[in-house]
Structures are given as structure tokens and as C-alpha cells.
Amino acid sequence: MSLRKEMFIAIFLGLLLGGGAAVLFAQIPKNLLGSNIAPTDQSTTVPPTPSPTPISPDSLTLDIVFPKQQELIEEDEINVSGKTKPGATVIATSGIDEMTAAADETGTFSIPITVNQGANELLIVSLSGEDKTERVVVVNYITEEL
Structure with missing residues (x-):
């Protein structure tokens, strides 16, 4: 063959x-x-759309003014700043540092924190009584000039 x-x-x-x-x-x-198996009921019901829960003026908010998400920074120490409920305790944590401050009577805060070279995930937490709000901001510390 x-x-x-x-x-x-x-x-x-x-x-x-x-x-x-x-x-x-x-x-x-x-x-x-x-x-011989009977087909199952394939009809579906759409659940009602929940209405948004109104936010009370006393609810705990946390707005980060600086740094912005994915911001490039050229210093190893930055001031995390923002606004939250007046008198709230604010905690900022990086991979190597953790600092605490109290928001002033207008809710403004500024916390100096040290960061590592490269990408840093900053956790910012606002606490007031039983309320807690947190944000994560990633910043990139570079030592070279652009």
C-alpha cells in the first residue's frame, strides 16, 4: 500500500x-x-427596583481632595487631604506608615503620610461614633524627573 x-x-x-x-x-x-420529565416553568418575574435610600445630612461621607487616584508624586511624604464629618477621626494608612488626625469644625483634614517608591495603596478611613467610611487611593511615587 x-x-x-x-x-x-x-x-x-x-x-x-x-x-x-x-x-x-x-x-x-x-x-x-x-x-418523560415535564418541562419546568421558565417564566421569570422581575423584582421591583429598589428606590435609593435617601442620605441623611448626618451620614458620614469621605471625599479625598489629594491625592487623586493614580496620581504621580515625586516626594516620599505627602499630605492626604479631604473633607468628612466635622470632628470625625481620620486614619490614613500606607504600606509603611499610619497616621491619625481629627477633622476640623468644617470637616476638613490633612494628614502627612510616608509612601514607598512605586505604587502605593493608601487606605483612608473616617470614623464618627458607630459610623465608618473608607476610600482606597493608589498613588505612584517616582524618583525620576519627568
Whole structure:
């Protein structure tokens, strides 16, 4: 037999076996489930859209003014600043530093914090009584001049 005939026979047998296996696998789920199972109810009900909960004026908010998300900084110490509830305790944490300050009577705060070279994930938390709000800001400390 020539090599060409052997290759043709091998391809033909492969297609035949592959097709037979495909038909067999397509029939297995039908045979296992059986045809006497009643179809289930496929109708769905849409739940009502919840209305937004109004925010009370006394709720704890936390707005970060500086640094902005993904900001490039050129100093290893920055002042995290923002606004929250007046008198709230604000905690700023970097990978190497954690500092605490109290917001003033207008809710403004500024906290000096040290960062590592490269990307730094800063966690800023505002606490007032039982309320807690937090934000994560990523900054990138670079030592090269742009």
C-alpha cells in the first residue's frame, strides 16, 4: 500500500470515529434525562427596583481632595487631604506608615503620610461614633524627573 492510501484511510477512519463519538455524546444527555420529565416553568418575574435610600445630612461621607487616584508624586511624604464629618477621626494608612488626625469644625483634614517608591495603596478611613467610611487611593511615587 502506498503512503497516500494509508493516509487517506487514517483520515477516513478518524472522521468516522469522531463523528460517531459526537453523535453518541449528543444522545447521552437525552438518554440520561429521559423524555418523560415535564418541562419546568421558565417564566421569570422581575423584582421591583429598589428606590435609593435617601442620605441623611448626618451620614458620614469621605471625599479625598489629594491625592487623586493614580496620581504621580515625586516626594516620599505627602499630605492626604479631604473633607468628612466635622470632628470625625481620620486614619490614613500606607504600606509603611499610619497616621491619625481629627477633622476640623468644617470637616476638613490633612494628614502627612510616608509612601514607598512605586505604587502605593493608601487606605483612608473616617470614623464618627458607630459610623465608618473608607476610600482606597493608589498613588505612584517616582524618583525620576519627568
